[in-house]
Amino acid sequence: YDMPWTPAGLWRAVTLLSRPGTVVDAAWPAGVSIAPMGAGWAARACINACIGKMLAASPQYRDHATAVWMGSYLAQNLGGTNQRQEPFATVIVDSMAGGTGARTYKDGIDSGGFLSSLACVIANVETNEHFFPMLYLYRRQTPDSGGPGRFRGGVGGERAFVPYDTPRPLDSTLFSFGGEAPASAGISGGYPGGTCYMAIKRNSNLWEVFRQGKVATSLEDLEGDLDALPAMARTRLGPNDVTHCAFPGGGGFGDPIDRDPQLVLADVLNGLVSREWAERIYGVVLSGE
Numbered sequence: 001y002d003m004p005w006t007p008a009g010l011w012r013a014v015t016l017l018s019r020p021g022t023v024v025d026a027a028w029p030a031g032v033s034i035a036p037m038g039a040g041w042a043a044r045a046c047i048n049a050c051i052g053k054m055l056a057a058s059p060q061y062r063d064h065a066t067a068v069w070m071g072s073y074l075a076q077n078l079g080g081t082n083q084r085q086e087p088f089a090t091v092i093v094d095s096m097a098g099g100t101g102a103r104t105y106k107d108g109i110d111s112g113g114f115l116s117s118l119a120c121v122i123a124n125v126e127t128n129e130h131f132f133p134m135l136y137l138y139r140r141q142t143p144d145s146g147g148p149g150r151f152r153g154g155v156g157g158e159r160a161f162v163p164y165d166t167p168r169p170l171d172s173t174l175f176s177f178g179g180e181a182p183a184s185a186g187i188s189g190g191y192p193g194g195t196c197y198m199a200i201k202r203n204s205n206l207w208e209v210f211r212q213g214k215v216a217t218s219l220e221d222l223e224g225d226l227d228a229l230p231a232m233a234r235t236r237l238g239p240n241d242v243t244h245c246a247f248p249g250g251g252g253f254g255d256p257i258d259r260d261p262q263l264v265l266a267d268v269l270n271g272l273v274s275r276e277w278a279e280r281i282y283g284v285v286l287s288g289e
Contacts, residue, residue: 004118023039024039024040024043037073037175038072038073038176038177041071041072041073041177041183042071042072042177042183044115044116045068045069045071045072045183045184045185048066048067048068048069048071048101048115049067049068049185049187049251052065052066052067052068052101052187053065053187053188056104056187056188056253062104063103063104063105065103065104065187065253066100066101066102066103066108066250066253067101067102067108067147067149067153067184067185067186067187067190067250067251067252067253068101068183068184068185068186068192068193068250068251069098069099069100069101069108069112069113069114069115069184069250070095070098070099070100070113070114070156070184070193070247070248070249070250071178071182071183071184071185071192071193071248071251072176072177072178072179072182072183072184072195072196072247072248073095073096073098073114073176073177073178073196073247074095074174074175074176074196074198074245074247075091075092075093075095075174075175075176076091076092076172076173076174076175076243076245077089077090077091077092077171077172077173077174077175078090078091078092078132078134078170078171078172079170079171079172080133080166080168080169080170080171081133081166081167081168082131082132082133082166083133083164083165083166085167088131088132088133090131090132092128093122094122094123094139094157094159094245094247095156095157095176095196095245095247096113096114096117096120096121096122097111097112097113097122097156097157097247098111098112098113098114098154098156098157098193098247098248098249098250099111099112099145099146099153099154099155099156099184099193099248099249099250100112100113100115100153100154100250101147101153101154101184101186101187101193101250101251101253102146102147102149102151102152102153102154102186102190102250102251102252102253102254103151103253104151104188104253104254105151106151107146107151107152107153107154107263108146108147108151108152108153108154108249108250108251108252109154109250110141110146110154110155110249110272111141111154111155111156111157112154112250125139129164133163133164133165133166133170134161134162134163134164135161135162135163135164136159136160136161137160137161137162137206137215137216137217137242138158138159138160138217139157139158139159140157140158140159141155141156141157141158141271141272142155142156142157142158142194142246142247142249143155143271143272143273143274143277144194144273144274144277145157145193145194145246145248145249146193146194146249146250146252146272146273147182147184147186147190147191147192147193147194147249147250147251147252148186148190148191148252148256148259148277148281148282149186149188149189149190149191149251149252149253149254149255149256149259150189150190150252150253150254150255150256150258150259151190151252151253151254151259152252152259152263152267152272152273153184153186153190153193153249153250153251153252153253154249154250155249155272156193156194156246156247156248156249157246157247158197158244158245158246158247159244159245160216160218160219160242160243160244160245161242161243162204162206162239162240162241162242162243163237163238163239163241166239169236169237169238169239170236170237171234171236172234172235172236172237172243173232173233173234173235174198174229174232174233174234174235174243174245175231175232175233176196176198176231176232177196177231178195178196178248179195179196179197179198179230179231180195180231181195182194182195182248183195183248184248184249184250184251185251186251186252186253187251187253188253188254189253189254189255190251190252190253190254190255190256191251191252191256191281192251192252193249193250193251193252194246194248194249195248196231196245196246196247196248197244197245197246198228198229198233198243198244198245198246199219199226199227199228199229199243199244200226200227200229200235200237200241200242200243200244201219201222201224201225201226201227201241201242201244202224202225202226202227202238202240202241203224203225203238203240203241204222204223204224204240204241204242205222205223205224205240206222206240206242207240209221209222216242218244219242219244222242224240224242256281256282256283257282257283259282259284261282261284264278264282264284265278265284265286268286
């Protein structure tokens with residue numbers, strides 16, 4: 001266990017039992033490319049919840065338990081002509097910075113990543129903007145996305161961008177799951193983390209807002225038609241279409257009402273929990289500024 005990334009050693013100690021022909025044990029000619037990615041992610045979240053509960057019930061291994069780490073994902077394929085008049089295609093995977101599950105003694109890690117690839121990191125905003133025809137409006141942590149609990153799940157994030165310096169609309173495929181119901185389960189009374197959300201503000205007035213010397217910190221700051229997207233969506237992005245995506249946080253541990261009020265105050269001051277949630281979920285009423 002103290003030698004990470006050595007799956008060969010694990011295979012000697014673990015036996016996997018599954019039923020051939022099911023979604024997690026595909027049989028020919030079932031698709032095994034990107035389409036079943038949600039099934040694998042959901043299976044891992046289920047295993048995470050199961051083992052987390054087992055560890056939390058063990059006096060010896062309790063400190064090793066965590067709630068579910070970002071139980072769902074979203075990603076966005078982009079293709080078209082870049083700012084150098086060259087064809088391009090890429091996948092924007094900012095959602096790899098979702099929140100991790102709360103531990104039995106401490107909060108989860110905000111924007112900490114996902115359980116199956118601890119070494120993964122997301123690209124810098126400037127890197128994406130350099131290689132691809134896109135301009136970010138924001139990329140930040142999302143308040144209230146971490147599962148409430150005595151120890152809070154790590155918060156997830158959100159980002160928005162608009163096509164930039166490209167001669168024609170971009171082709172885009174957005175895919176996710178965990179939008180209708182949260183997939184980052186809590187343990188021992190902890191609440192689940194937030195859901196995924198994808199939307200486009202079509203034909204926005206973003207460039208007029210910029211010409212006025214203002215900034216857009218959310219889709220609500222822009223005029224235009226809101227297009228809330230389903231979990232799988234193929235579309236085109238014009239020069240005034242702003243894409244917003246939010247990705248989930250981790251699950252919480254323990255009853256939120258048992259959380260230290262000073263920790264709730266710190267979360268509010270750091271923008272990780274809203275005042276409304278502080279009162280409604282944690283029972284902590286804040287006054288003044």
